[in-house]
Amino acid sequence: MIINMAMKPMVKKTIFMREREKGLFRISELFPDRAVEIEDEDGFFQLLIQQMDGTRTIDQILAELQSRDTPVTDDELLELIGDLDAIGLLDNMASAAYSSFSSEELERYKANLNYFRSFSSLASSPWEMQQALKSAKITVIGVGTLGSGVLFNLAGLGVENVRIIDFDHVEWSNLNRQLLFNETDIGRRKIDAANEFIHRFHSRMVLDCIPGEIRSADDAEKAVTDSDFVVLAADQPHFMLERWVNQACVKQGIPFIGGGVNAVEGQLYTVVPGQTGCLDCNYLLRSRQDEDYLRYIQSCITSCFKMPSTAIAPNYMLLTGMVCGEVVRMITKTNALQSAGKVVSIHFETFRTEIKMDFASPTPECPTCGHGKGEEAIFRYFRELEKSITPC
Numbered sequence: 001m002i003i004n005m006a007m008k009p010m011v012k013k014t015i016f017m018r019e020r021e022k023g024l025f026r027i028s029e030l031f032p033d034r035a036v037e038i039e040d041e042d043g044f045f046q047l048l049i050q051q052m053d054g055t056r057t058i059d060q061i062l063a064e065l066q067s068r069d070t071p072v073t074d075d076e077l078l079e080l081i082g083d084l085d086a087i088g089l090l091d092n093m094a095s096a097a098y099s100s101f102s103s104e105e106l107e108r109y110k111a112n113l114n115y116f117r118s119f120s121s122l123a124s125s126p127w128e129m130q131q132a133l134k135s136a137k138i139t140v141i142g143v144g145t146l147g148s149g150v151l152f153n154l155a156g157l158g159v160e161n162v163r164i165i166d167f168d169h170v171e172w173s174n175l176n177r178q179l180l181f182n183e184t185d186i187g188r189r190k191i192d193a194a195n196e197f198i199h200r201f202h203s204r205m206v207l208d209c210i211p212g213e214i215r216s217a218d219d220a221e222k223a224v225t226d227s228d229f230v231v232l233a234a235d236q237p238h239f240m241l242e243r244w245v246n247q248a249c250v251k252q253g254i255p256f257i258g259g260g261v262n263a264v265e266g267q268l269y270t271v272v273p274g275q276t277g278c279l280d281c282n283y284l285l286r287s288r289q290d291e292d293y294l295r296y297i298q299s300c301i302t303s304c305f306k307m308p309s310t311a312i313a314p315n316y317m318l319l320t321g322m323v324c325g326e327v328v329r330m331i332t333k334t335n336a337l338q339s340a341g342k343v344v345s346i347h348f349e350t351f352r353t354e355i356k357m358d359f360a361s362p363t364p365e366c367p368t369c370g371h372g373k374g375e376e377a378i379f380r381y382f383r384e385l386e387k388s389i390t391p392c
Contacts, residue, residue, distance in 0.1 A: 003058070003078050003085070003122060008093040010054030012117045015089060017049070027089065036087050044070060048080070054093035085122045097127035109158050119334040129332040130158060136331045139163040139227040141214065141245065142234025143190045145311050146259060148180040149320035150231050150327075151194060155202040157328065163208040165223050166190045166234075177313040214241060216386075220248035229330055230256035231323065238306075239297060240386060246271060246279040250369050255330055257339065259323050263310045266319035267356065269343045270326055273369065276341030277359035280368040280379070285359055287378040294378050301385060315348040322346065 011017075020026045020037070025045060028035040038045055047070065051061045062077050072080075084090055106113070109130050116126035136159055140147050143166040154162055170178075170185040170193055185193040191209040198205050214220050215237075224230050224245065232245050242258060249256045250273045259268035271278045277285075287293045322344075329335045338344065341360030346353045367374030374383070 005059040006057050008054050008057055009052045009090045010093045011052050014114050014117045090122055092122045092125055095125035095127050097131045132331050133158050134160050137161045137228045139224050140231045141165050143194050145177050145316050147233030148178045153324040155205050160205050165210045167213040177311050177316050217244045217247050220244040224248050227254050232258035247368055250278050257326055261311045264348050265345050267345045268323050268339050270337050270339040272340050277362045278369040281359040281363040281366045
């Protein structure tokens, strides 16, 4: 990166630094594999660290060092600061994003910012990452078990623009795991109860509450329009809802993540249009790998079987954390997505994770993100199902 003299370098508050012995400093972010040792026989490094407190520009630091008869040139100082930045030591207090936050917001998001310092640098500040979350437009489809947990996490993360879509009402059986709601909410629309909770918890978070159910690809398109990211936290009508949201998001180029729980196992997946395959790629691949897969889908639909909820709050919190971790990585660009183009499962009793399906690369024959015509048996079945679909 290009370091300019107007930057105000500050040693990160998450950095632990100690003098192991005279003239030898050990720097660590409390992770042993990131520890770095720096020799400082003449005390120059210690003096430089004292100057990098975020209140001085590099120009001012240079002037101060030279006033103390420290022999350092512009280029030498820039190179040294670049080296310290490369090992993850510095933030830039001159970042425009820093001044965009109020003192109240900086206090509220203090722990978020400290977390982002694990990934920040002079070129990419923790305040820019927090700002990306603040301005992101996220749509959550379904405010049930997964959706209510996601909504709560988004509020804590500082996301301020969220659209929620749901048609359901709060029931007693929801209260073991849908912790946005309480006993006085029984019978209320979930979007109304969620809106009230969020307003009390994070008054700057604006919820666009849309009552209703997605029953077609057109409905899905309207639901996700103008979103930066979509969380699919509903599953009815089974198989079809996922496909409608998939088609809408691929068409509009919007990444989305979905997930759910089946007894002791949770699953999540992420589709990034233009980078990964999509859900129809996944259906196509699975139907090719397992000749019984289409019959399984057909039996699920014709039986009208609905798995009763087996979810407990601790398990869903694990899954919700994984989903929202992916949201953070997607919005802030801090790291690679772990579920991009993959169905990732976690076993709640063993904490074992594995990849159930891999559709990381788009499938050319896919009718949604490729050039396929959808002539395969599984897509012909889905088209017939869509024509006759009625709630069980």
